Amino acid sequence: xxxxxxRFDAEGGALQILNQLxxxxxxxxxxxxxxEDGWHAIKDMRTRGAPAIAIVAALSLAVELHKETLSxxxxxxxxxxxxxxxxxxxxxxxxxxxxxxxxxxxxVVLNAASASGATxxxxxxxxxDAAAQMLVDDVADNEAIGQHGSQxxxxxxxxxxxxxxxxxxxxxxxxxxxxxxxxxxxxxHKMGNLQHAFCTETRPYxxxxxxxxxxxxxxxxxxxxxxxxxxxxxxHLKGKSERITAIVVGADRVAANGDTANKIGTYQLAITxxxxxxxxxxxxxxxxxxxxxxxxxxxxxxxxxxxxxxxxRGPVLDGIDLDVSQQxxxxxxxxxxxxxxxxxxxxxxxxxxxxxxxxxxxxxxxxGKFDLTLAMEAINEGIKPVSVGSP
Ligand SMILES: CSC[C@H]1O[C@H](OP(=O)(O)O)[C@H](O)[C@@H]1O
Numbered sequence: 001x002x003x004x005x006x007r008f009d010a011e012g013g014a015l016q017i018l019n020q021l022x023x024x025x026x027x028x029x030x031x032x033x034x035x036e037d038g039w040h041a042i043k044d045m046r047t048r049g050a051p052a053i054a055i056v057a058a059l060s061l062a063v064e065l066h067k068e069t070l071s072x073x074x075x076x077x078x079x080x081x082x083x084x085x086x087x088x089x090x091x092x093x094x095x096x097x098x099x100x101x102x103x104x105x106x107x108v109v110l111n112a113a114s115a116s117g118a119t120x121x122x123x124x125x126x127x128x129d130a131a132a133q134m135l136v137d138d139v140a141d142n143e144a145i146g147q148h149g150s151q152x153x154x155x156x157x158x159x160x161x162x163x164x165x166x167x168x169x170x171x172x173x174x175x176x177x178x179x180x181x182x183x184x185x186x187x188x189h190k191m192g193n194l195q196h197a198f199c200t201e202t203r204p205y206x207x208x209x210x211x212x213x214x215x216x217x218x219x220x221x222x223x224x225x226x227x228x229x230x231x232x233x234x235x236h237l238k239g240k241s242e243r244i245t246a247i248v249v250g251a252d253r254v255a256a257n258g259d260t261a262n263k264i265g266t267y268q269l270a271i272t273x274x275x276x277x278x279x280x281x282x283x284x285x286x287x288x289x290x291x292x293x294x295x296x297x298x299x300x301x302x303x304x305x306x307x308x309x310x311x312x313r314g315p316v317l318d319g320i321d322l323d324v325s326q327q328x329x330x331x332x333x334x335x336x337x338x339x340x341x342x343x344x345x346x347x348x349x350x351x352x353x354x355x356x357x358x359x360x361x362x363x364x365x366x367x368g369k370f371d372l373t374l375a376m377e378a379i380n381e382g383i384k385p386v387s388v389g390s391p
Contacts, residue, residue, distance in 0.1 A: 003172040003218060005052050008059050010132050013066030015059045017047040020173060024214040025315045025324035032056065034064040035084045042091040042098075045205065049174020050095035050252045050288055051138050057088040058101050058131035065124045074118035078109045081127055093300045094261055094344050095252040096290040105130055138176035141285040144358035145180050146187030149283050152354055152361045153184065153246045154193050156279050161195035162188065162245040165231065168202045168263035169211035170250030170283065181248040181283040182215060184356070189221045195243055197223040198234060202263060204309035204341065228265050235276040246353075247273045251284035258349030258362075258370035259296025264342055270351035279353045286357045289372050296346035306339030 007016040007029060016029040021044070030046060032038050038060020042053045061084050070077050085102040092098065105127060112118060112126035153162055164185060168174075171182030178186060188194040197216060202208035209225055216223035226234055235244060247269050253261040260266070260282050273280040293299060310333035316326040333339070349370055354361045359378035364370055 003215060004177065005047060005049070005173045006055060006059070006135065006176060008132065008135060010062075010128070013063050015056070015063045017041050017056055018173065019046045020048060020211060021046055021313065022327070023173070024210050025322075026327070032060045032063065033067070035061045035088055039088055039091045042088075048205075048207075049169065050097045050250065051142075051175040051180070051285060052173075053092060053095060054097035054101040054287065055131075055134045055138060055176055057085075057091065057098055058105060058134055061085065061088065062128040062131040065128060069120060070124070071120045073120055074113040074123045077120040077123040078113035081109045081123070082106050092302055094302045095288070096293075097252075097285075097287045100287045100290070101134065135176045138285065139178055141287075141358035142175055142178040142180055142183040143187075145283050145285065145356055146178060146183035148358075148360050149181075149184035149248060149281060149356040150187035150191055150193065152281065152356060153188065153248070153279070154191070157193075157243065157245045161193055161243065163196040163198065163242040164188065164194070165198045165200070165234065165244060165247040165269070165278075166212065167200045167208065167228075167247070167249045167266055167269055169207035169215070171212060171215040173211045173215060174207075174250065179215075180285065181250045181281075182212060184248050184281070184283050185216075185221065186219065189219070194221065197221055198226055198242075198244070199223060200226055200228045200231060200265065200269075202265060203228055204304075204312075205343075207263065231269055232272040232276075235272055235278055239276050239278060244278055246279040246281050248281045248283055251282050251288045251355075252344055253293065253299050254282065254284060254289045254355060254372065255293045255295050255299060256291045256372060257295045258352055258355060258364075258372065259299070260347045260349075260352060260355075261296065261299045261301065261344045262347065264345050267345040267347045267351075270347045274351050280347075280351055281361075282347075282352055282355045284355070284357060286359070286376060289355075289357070289376060291372060291376060296348060299344075299346055301345070302343040304341045304343045306341050309333070309339050309341045310337075 015032040019028045108130045112123045171179035199208045199212040311329045313329045315324040
């Protein structure tokens with residue numbers, strides 16, 4: 001079974017998302033029938049992952065448009081789409097993919113509406129076709145990221161099998177398929193270069209223990225789950241013996257200088273990687289790079305409700321049997337304690353050794369800075385890595 005976070009039937013105009021609050025014990029697909037359904041699915045984190053939320057948002061509006069002919073007027077349909085895209089972007093603030101997709105789709109509908117002979121139907125079709133194409137493009141981008149990132153890590157190791165650490169979930173459950181950082185791990189495994197993958201549980205949503213571990217077990221990739229707090233001890237005690245060569249993570253927004261917003265806990269992984277001489281690689285499609293944001297200081301960090309940290313959800317332990325058909329939440333914190341629950345943190349560019357996108361790996365130049373315009377201007381045809389691997 002291929003793990004699919006998003007199920008879209010373009011002909012029938014039907015969209016379903018795999019409810020990730022239920023994984024790994026329950027596989028439940030929720031229908032998304034409108035932009036409002038899409039907004040709530042993203043806000044609730046029933047679907048999550050920077051690329052996936054952009055795609056689900058776009059497709060949620062496509063299924064709404066598919067339901068009924070809104071108007072024969074191209075201008076009216078374009079105005080409706082632009083308004084709905086503005087609404088969808090408010091669901092989660094940190095991942096730039098959503099805003100990037102909205103900007104591109106707005107351009108699609110405005111161009112379609114200004115074409116000669118444009119009608120409401122031609123604008124609707126232009127939007128729906130562009131939204132559906134995002135599913136295809138994302139998988140192709142991720143496979144290319146996997147190719148470049150795995151080659152870079154193999155080059156760094158100078159041959160032989162390598163082990164890597166990853167954080168959060170950046171696989172098929174966070175994208176349209178294959179994944180970004182987890183796509184790099186999949187490619188290392190496919191190349192026969194992976195000795196072992198270590199995934200962190202990634203409190204408080206537990207993307208690692210519930211989602212990444214689920215994907216790694218599903219793909220039969222040799223892997224071990226650790227708590228977030230074990231990462232430094234792992235590098236210290238097992239770094240050499242396990243040939244841990246890199247920590248590879250995803251991204252929600254990469255600023256123009258390379259500062260990267262990603263799941264909370266990423267920053268401290270970068271610190272410990274640098275301390276232990278392990279490479280730190282960010283893996284993300286170019287839709288995650290935001291040249292209009294100068295540095296990480298300008299990135300809005302989403303704060304989630306405190307109860308998402310203090311209330312853990314899981315199957316009912318009935319005696320010695322796990323009743324996975326039932327879910328319950330348990331409060332694991334002292335009543336009355338205040339909670340700070342940022343969903344992301346920012347890793348400064350100086351702690352990042354490479355940023356791999358679908359067009360290759362960008363490393364810092366002689367000035368010690370990233371020049372991401374190189375990646376943004378590169379075209380996909382005849383993909384040439386911008387640079388691979390340190391000597
Ligand atoms: C390829 S997913 C990128 C990114 O999104 C995740 O955040 P969330 O689970 O809150 O949507 C995580 O930060 C991943 O690294």
